[in-house]
Amino acid sequence: MTATDDPRIDPLTDYDIFDRDFILDPFPVMDEIRESQCPIAHSDRWGGSWMPTRYNDIVAIAQEYETFTSQQILVTPPPPQQAEGAYANVAAPPISSDPPEHHWHRRLILPFFAPQAVAKYEQGTRDLCNSLIDAFIDNGRGDAAADYAQQIPVRVIATMLGVPTDLSDTFTGWVRGVLEAGLTDPKVRMESRMNILNYFRAQIDDRKANPRENDLITTLLNAEVDGQKVPEEYVHGVCNLMLVAGVDTTWSAIGASLWHLAQHPEHRAQLRENPDLWPMAIEELLRAYAPVTMARLVGHDTEFEGCPMKAGDRVLMSFPAANRDPRQFDRPDEVILDREHNRHVAFGAGIHRCAGSNLARLELRVALQTWLDRIPEFELEDPSAVTWAGGQVRGPRQCQVRFPVG
Amino acid sequence: MKVRVDDDACHGHQMCAIAAPEVFGSDDYGNAVVLIDGDLPPELEAKARRAEGNCPERAIIIED
Numbered sequence: 001m002t003a004t005d006d007p008r009i010d011p012l013t014d015y016d017i018f019d020r021d022f023i024l025d026p027f028p029v030m031d032e033i034r035e036s037q038c039p040i041a042h043s044d045r046w047g048g049s050w051m052p053t054r055y056n057d058i059v060a061i062a063q064e065y066e067t068f069t070s071q072q073i074l075v076t077p078p079p080p081q082q083a084e085g086a087y088a089n090v091a092a093p094p095i096s097s098d099p100p101e102h103h104w105h106r107r108l109i110l111p112f113f114a115p116q117a118v119a120k121y122e123q124g125t126r127d128l129c130n131s132l133i134d135a136f137i138d139n140g141r142g143d144a145a146a147d148y149a150q151q152i153p154v155r156v157i158a159t160m161l162g163v164p165t166d167l168s169d170t171f172t173g174w175v176r177g178v179l180e181a182g183l184t185d186p187k188v189r190m191e192s193r194m195n196i197l198n199y200f201r202a203q204i205d206d207r208k209a210n211p212r213e214n215d216l217i218t219t220l221l222n223a224e225v226d227g228q229k230v231p232e233e234y235v236h237g238v239c240n241l242m243l244v245a246g247v248d249t250t251w252s253a254i255g256a257s258l259w260h261l262a263q264h265p266e267h268r269a270q271l272r273e274n275p276d277l278w279p280m281a282i283e284e285l286l287r288a289y290a291p292v293t294m295a296r297l298v299g300h301d302t303e304f305e306g307c308p309m310k311a312g313d314r315v316l317m318s319f320p321a322a323n324r325d326p327r328q329f330d331r332p333d334e335v336i337l338d339r340e341h342n343r344h345v346a347f348g349a350g351i352h353r354c355a356g357s358n359l360a361r362l363e364l365r366v367a368l369q370t371w372l373d374r375i376p377e378f379e380l381e382d383p384s385a386v387t388w389a390g391g392q393v394r395g396p397r398q399c400q401v402r403f404p405v406g
Numbered sequence: 407m408k409v410r411v412d413d414d415a416c417h418g419h420q421m422c423a424i425a426a427p428e429v430f431g432s433d434d435y436g437n438a439v440v441l442i443d444g445d446l447p448p449e450l451e452a453k454a455r456r457a458e459g460n461c462p463e464r465a466i467i468i469e470d
């Protein structure tokens with residue numbers, strides 16, 4: 001039964017972003033809200049939130065940063081303990097920053113993520129993808145999410161941060177603790193946050209004692225703004241964010257794309273026959289399976305599109321809903337790999353546009369190309385056995401596929 | 407046809423460079439730069455229009 005079929009739940013007034021059916025397939029509920037009299041729904045669940053569903057509204061909110069602040073950006077409120085005790089001042093800049101600080105919080109990290117700067121991770125990512133496939137290719141089956149997609153971004157980020165890639169499983173556990181289980185369990189969220197911050201506190205101390213060449217953490221520790229060294233809390237927060245923002249998100253996009261390709265032999269053939277299509281095809285997969293929903297906190301009482309929003313209200317930035325709005329995209333529910341016009345907002349819009357987007361695209365392209373080179377034909381072993389995570393970041397978590405051997 | 411980027415509106419999505427790499431590139435911060443001074447060669451006009459249609463910030467300005 002879907003939320004919409006359930007007579008007790010009205011999506012317009014009582015949607016539940018953690019409902020199992022919503023996580024499995026949120027689009028019918030989003031469509032119902034978007035086409036209703038009130039395309040900005042409200043629900044009291046999980047601390048309460050507004051959910052706009054139209055492309056223009058979501059882009060406008062993302063661009064109006066004075067009214068819609070980034071003081072809280074997760075889809076559920078933080079645990080009360082977060083504001084007290086150790087690391088209370090460590091946030092997640094620039095994602096948790098508002099102007100004017102946001103400007104330098106973002107500007108210091110952008111050079112690490114420009115297209116020309118991330119190109120150096122391509123070969124290492126390809127080698128990693130090949131070695132992951134080596135481990136299961138002779139079995140004729142493998143888990144495209146758990147054995148492949150999940151393993152890639154965490155190692156790329158660890159390399160970028162200069163921390164050991166063999167801690168990948170530990171890092172992944174912490175990130176899931178913040179972005180998955182922790183969203184509905186404050187204790188898990190707090191523990192995961194502390195694990196991440198303790199780990200990077202030690203890394204920062206190590207870089208202060210032993211500065212490294214060409215190292216992101218060392219570079220940030222030495223960075224100056226207006227003639228002053230940046231505060232250590234800033235560097236600590238950036239490390240926190242890079243781990244949390246770069247792992248679940250990209251792995252979800254890779255996994256969802258493989259889930260799609262497993263079911264669409266015609267799209268696999270199209271990519272094989274037209275390799276020039278890859279860059280635009282990646283954008284289309286990101287549009288259709290946008291993994292990330294962010295939040296904003298309303299800064300002052302306001303009326304937005306007829307909705308009375310109060311200071312402190314949470315607004316969900318459902319980029320997945322925006323990307324399926326028929327007012328913006330023809331045939332929004334179809335994946336059209338060579339779509340001509342695609343102003344998708346999987347990476348957000350406005351001043352917080354995903355700083356890691358060029359890295360994410362590179363990982364997505366290399367992961368999918370390598371898979372299709374080695375495993376050109378594959379299918380879902382059992383479509384109903386695929387499991388999904390959702391809420392903040394939506395993507396497959398178990399996705400067994402089978403394929404011919406040899 | 408000429409193209410310009412509104413630097414205040416551009417937030418570095420890089421969709422322009424993906425759609426039309428001959429016309430758009432990136433500065434050190436990942437924001438768009440136009441690679442061609444003056445009029446575009448006619449064979450790049452369609453690509454430039456596609457780039458415009460892929461910019462989420464509507465930061466690309468086409469002057470016919």
Ligand code: HEM
Pocket residue numbers: 062070073093094095096106153157241242243245246247249250251253290291292294295319345346347348349351352353354355356357359360361
């Ligand atoms: C497919 C993968 C990814 C998706 C869909 C994604 C999505 C997003 C979105 C929607 C935002 C905007 C947040 C907001 O408006 O509040 C964002 C911000 C951000 N992302 Fe990503 N992201 C991905 C991968 C990455 C990677 C690999 C990194 C690298 C560490 C990264 C780092 C960041 C950072 C630093 C910001 C904050 C930018 C700012 O606030 O100025 N992301 N991401």
Ligand code: SF4
Pocket residue numbers: 411415416417418419420421422423430436437438460461462463464465466
């Ligand atoms: S697509 Fe638009 S916002 Fe993005 S880099 Fe190009 S001009 Fe800037």
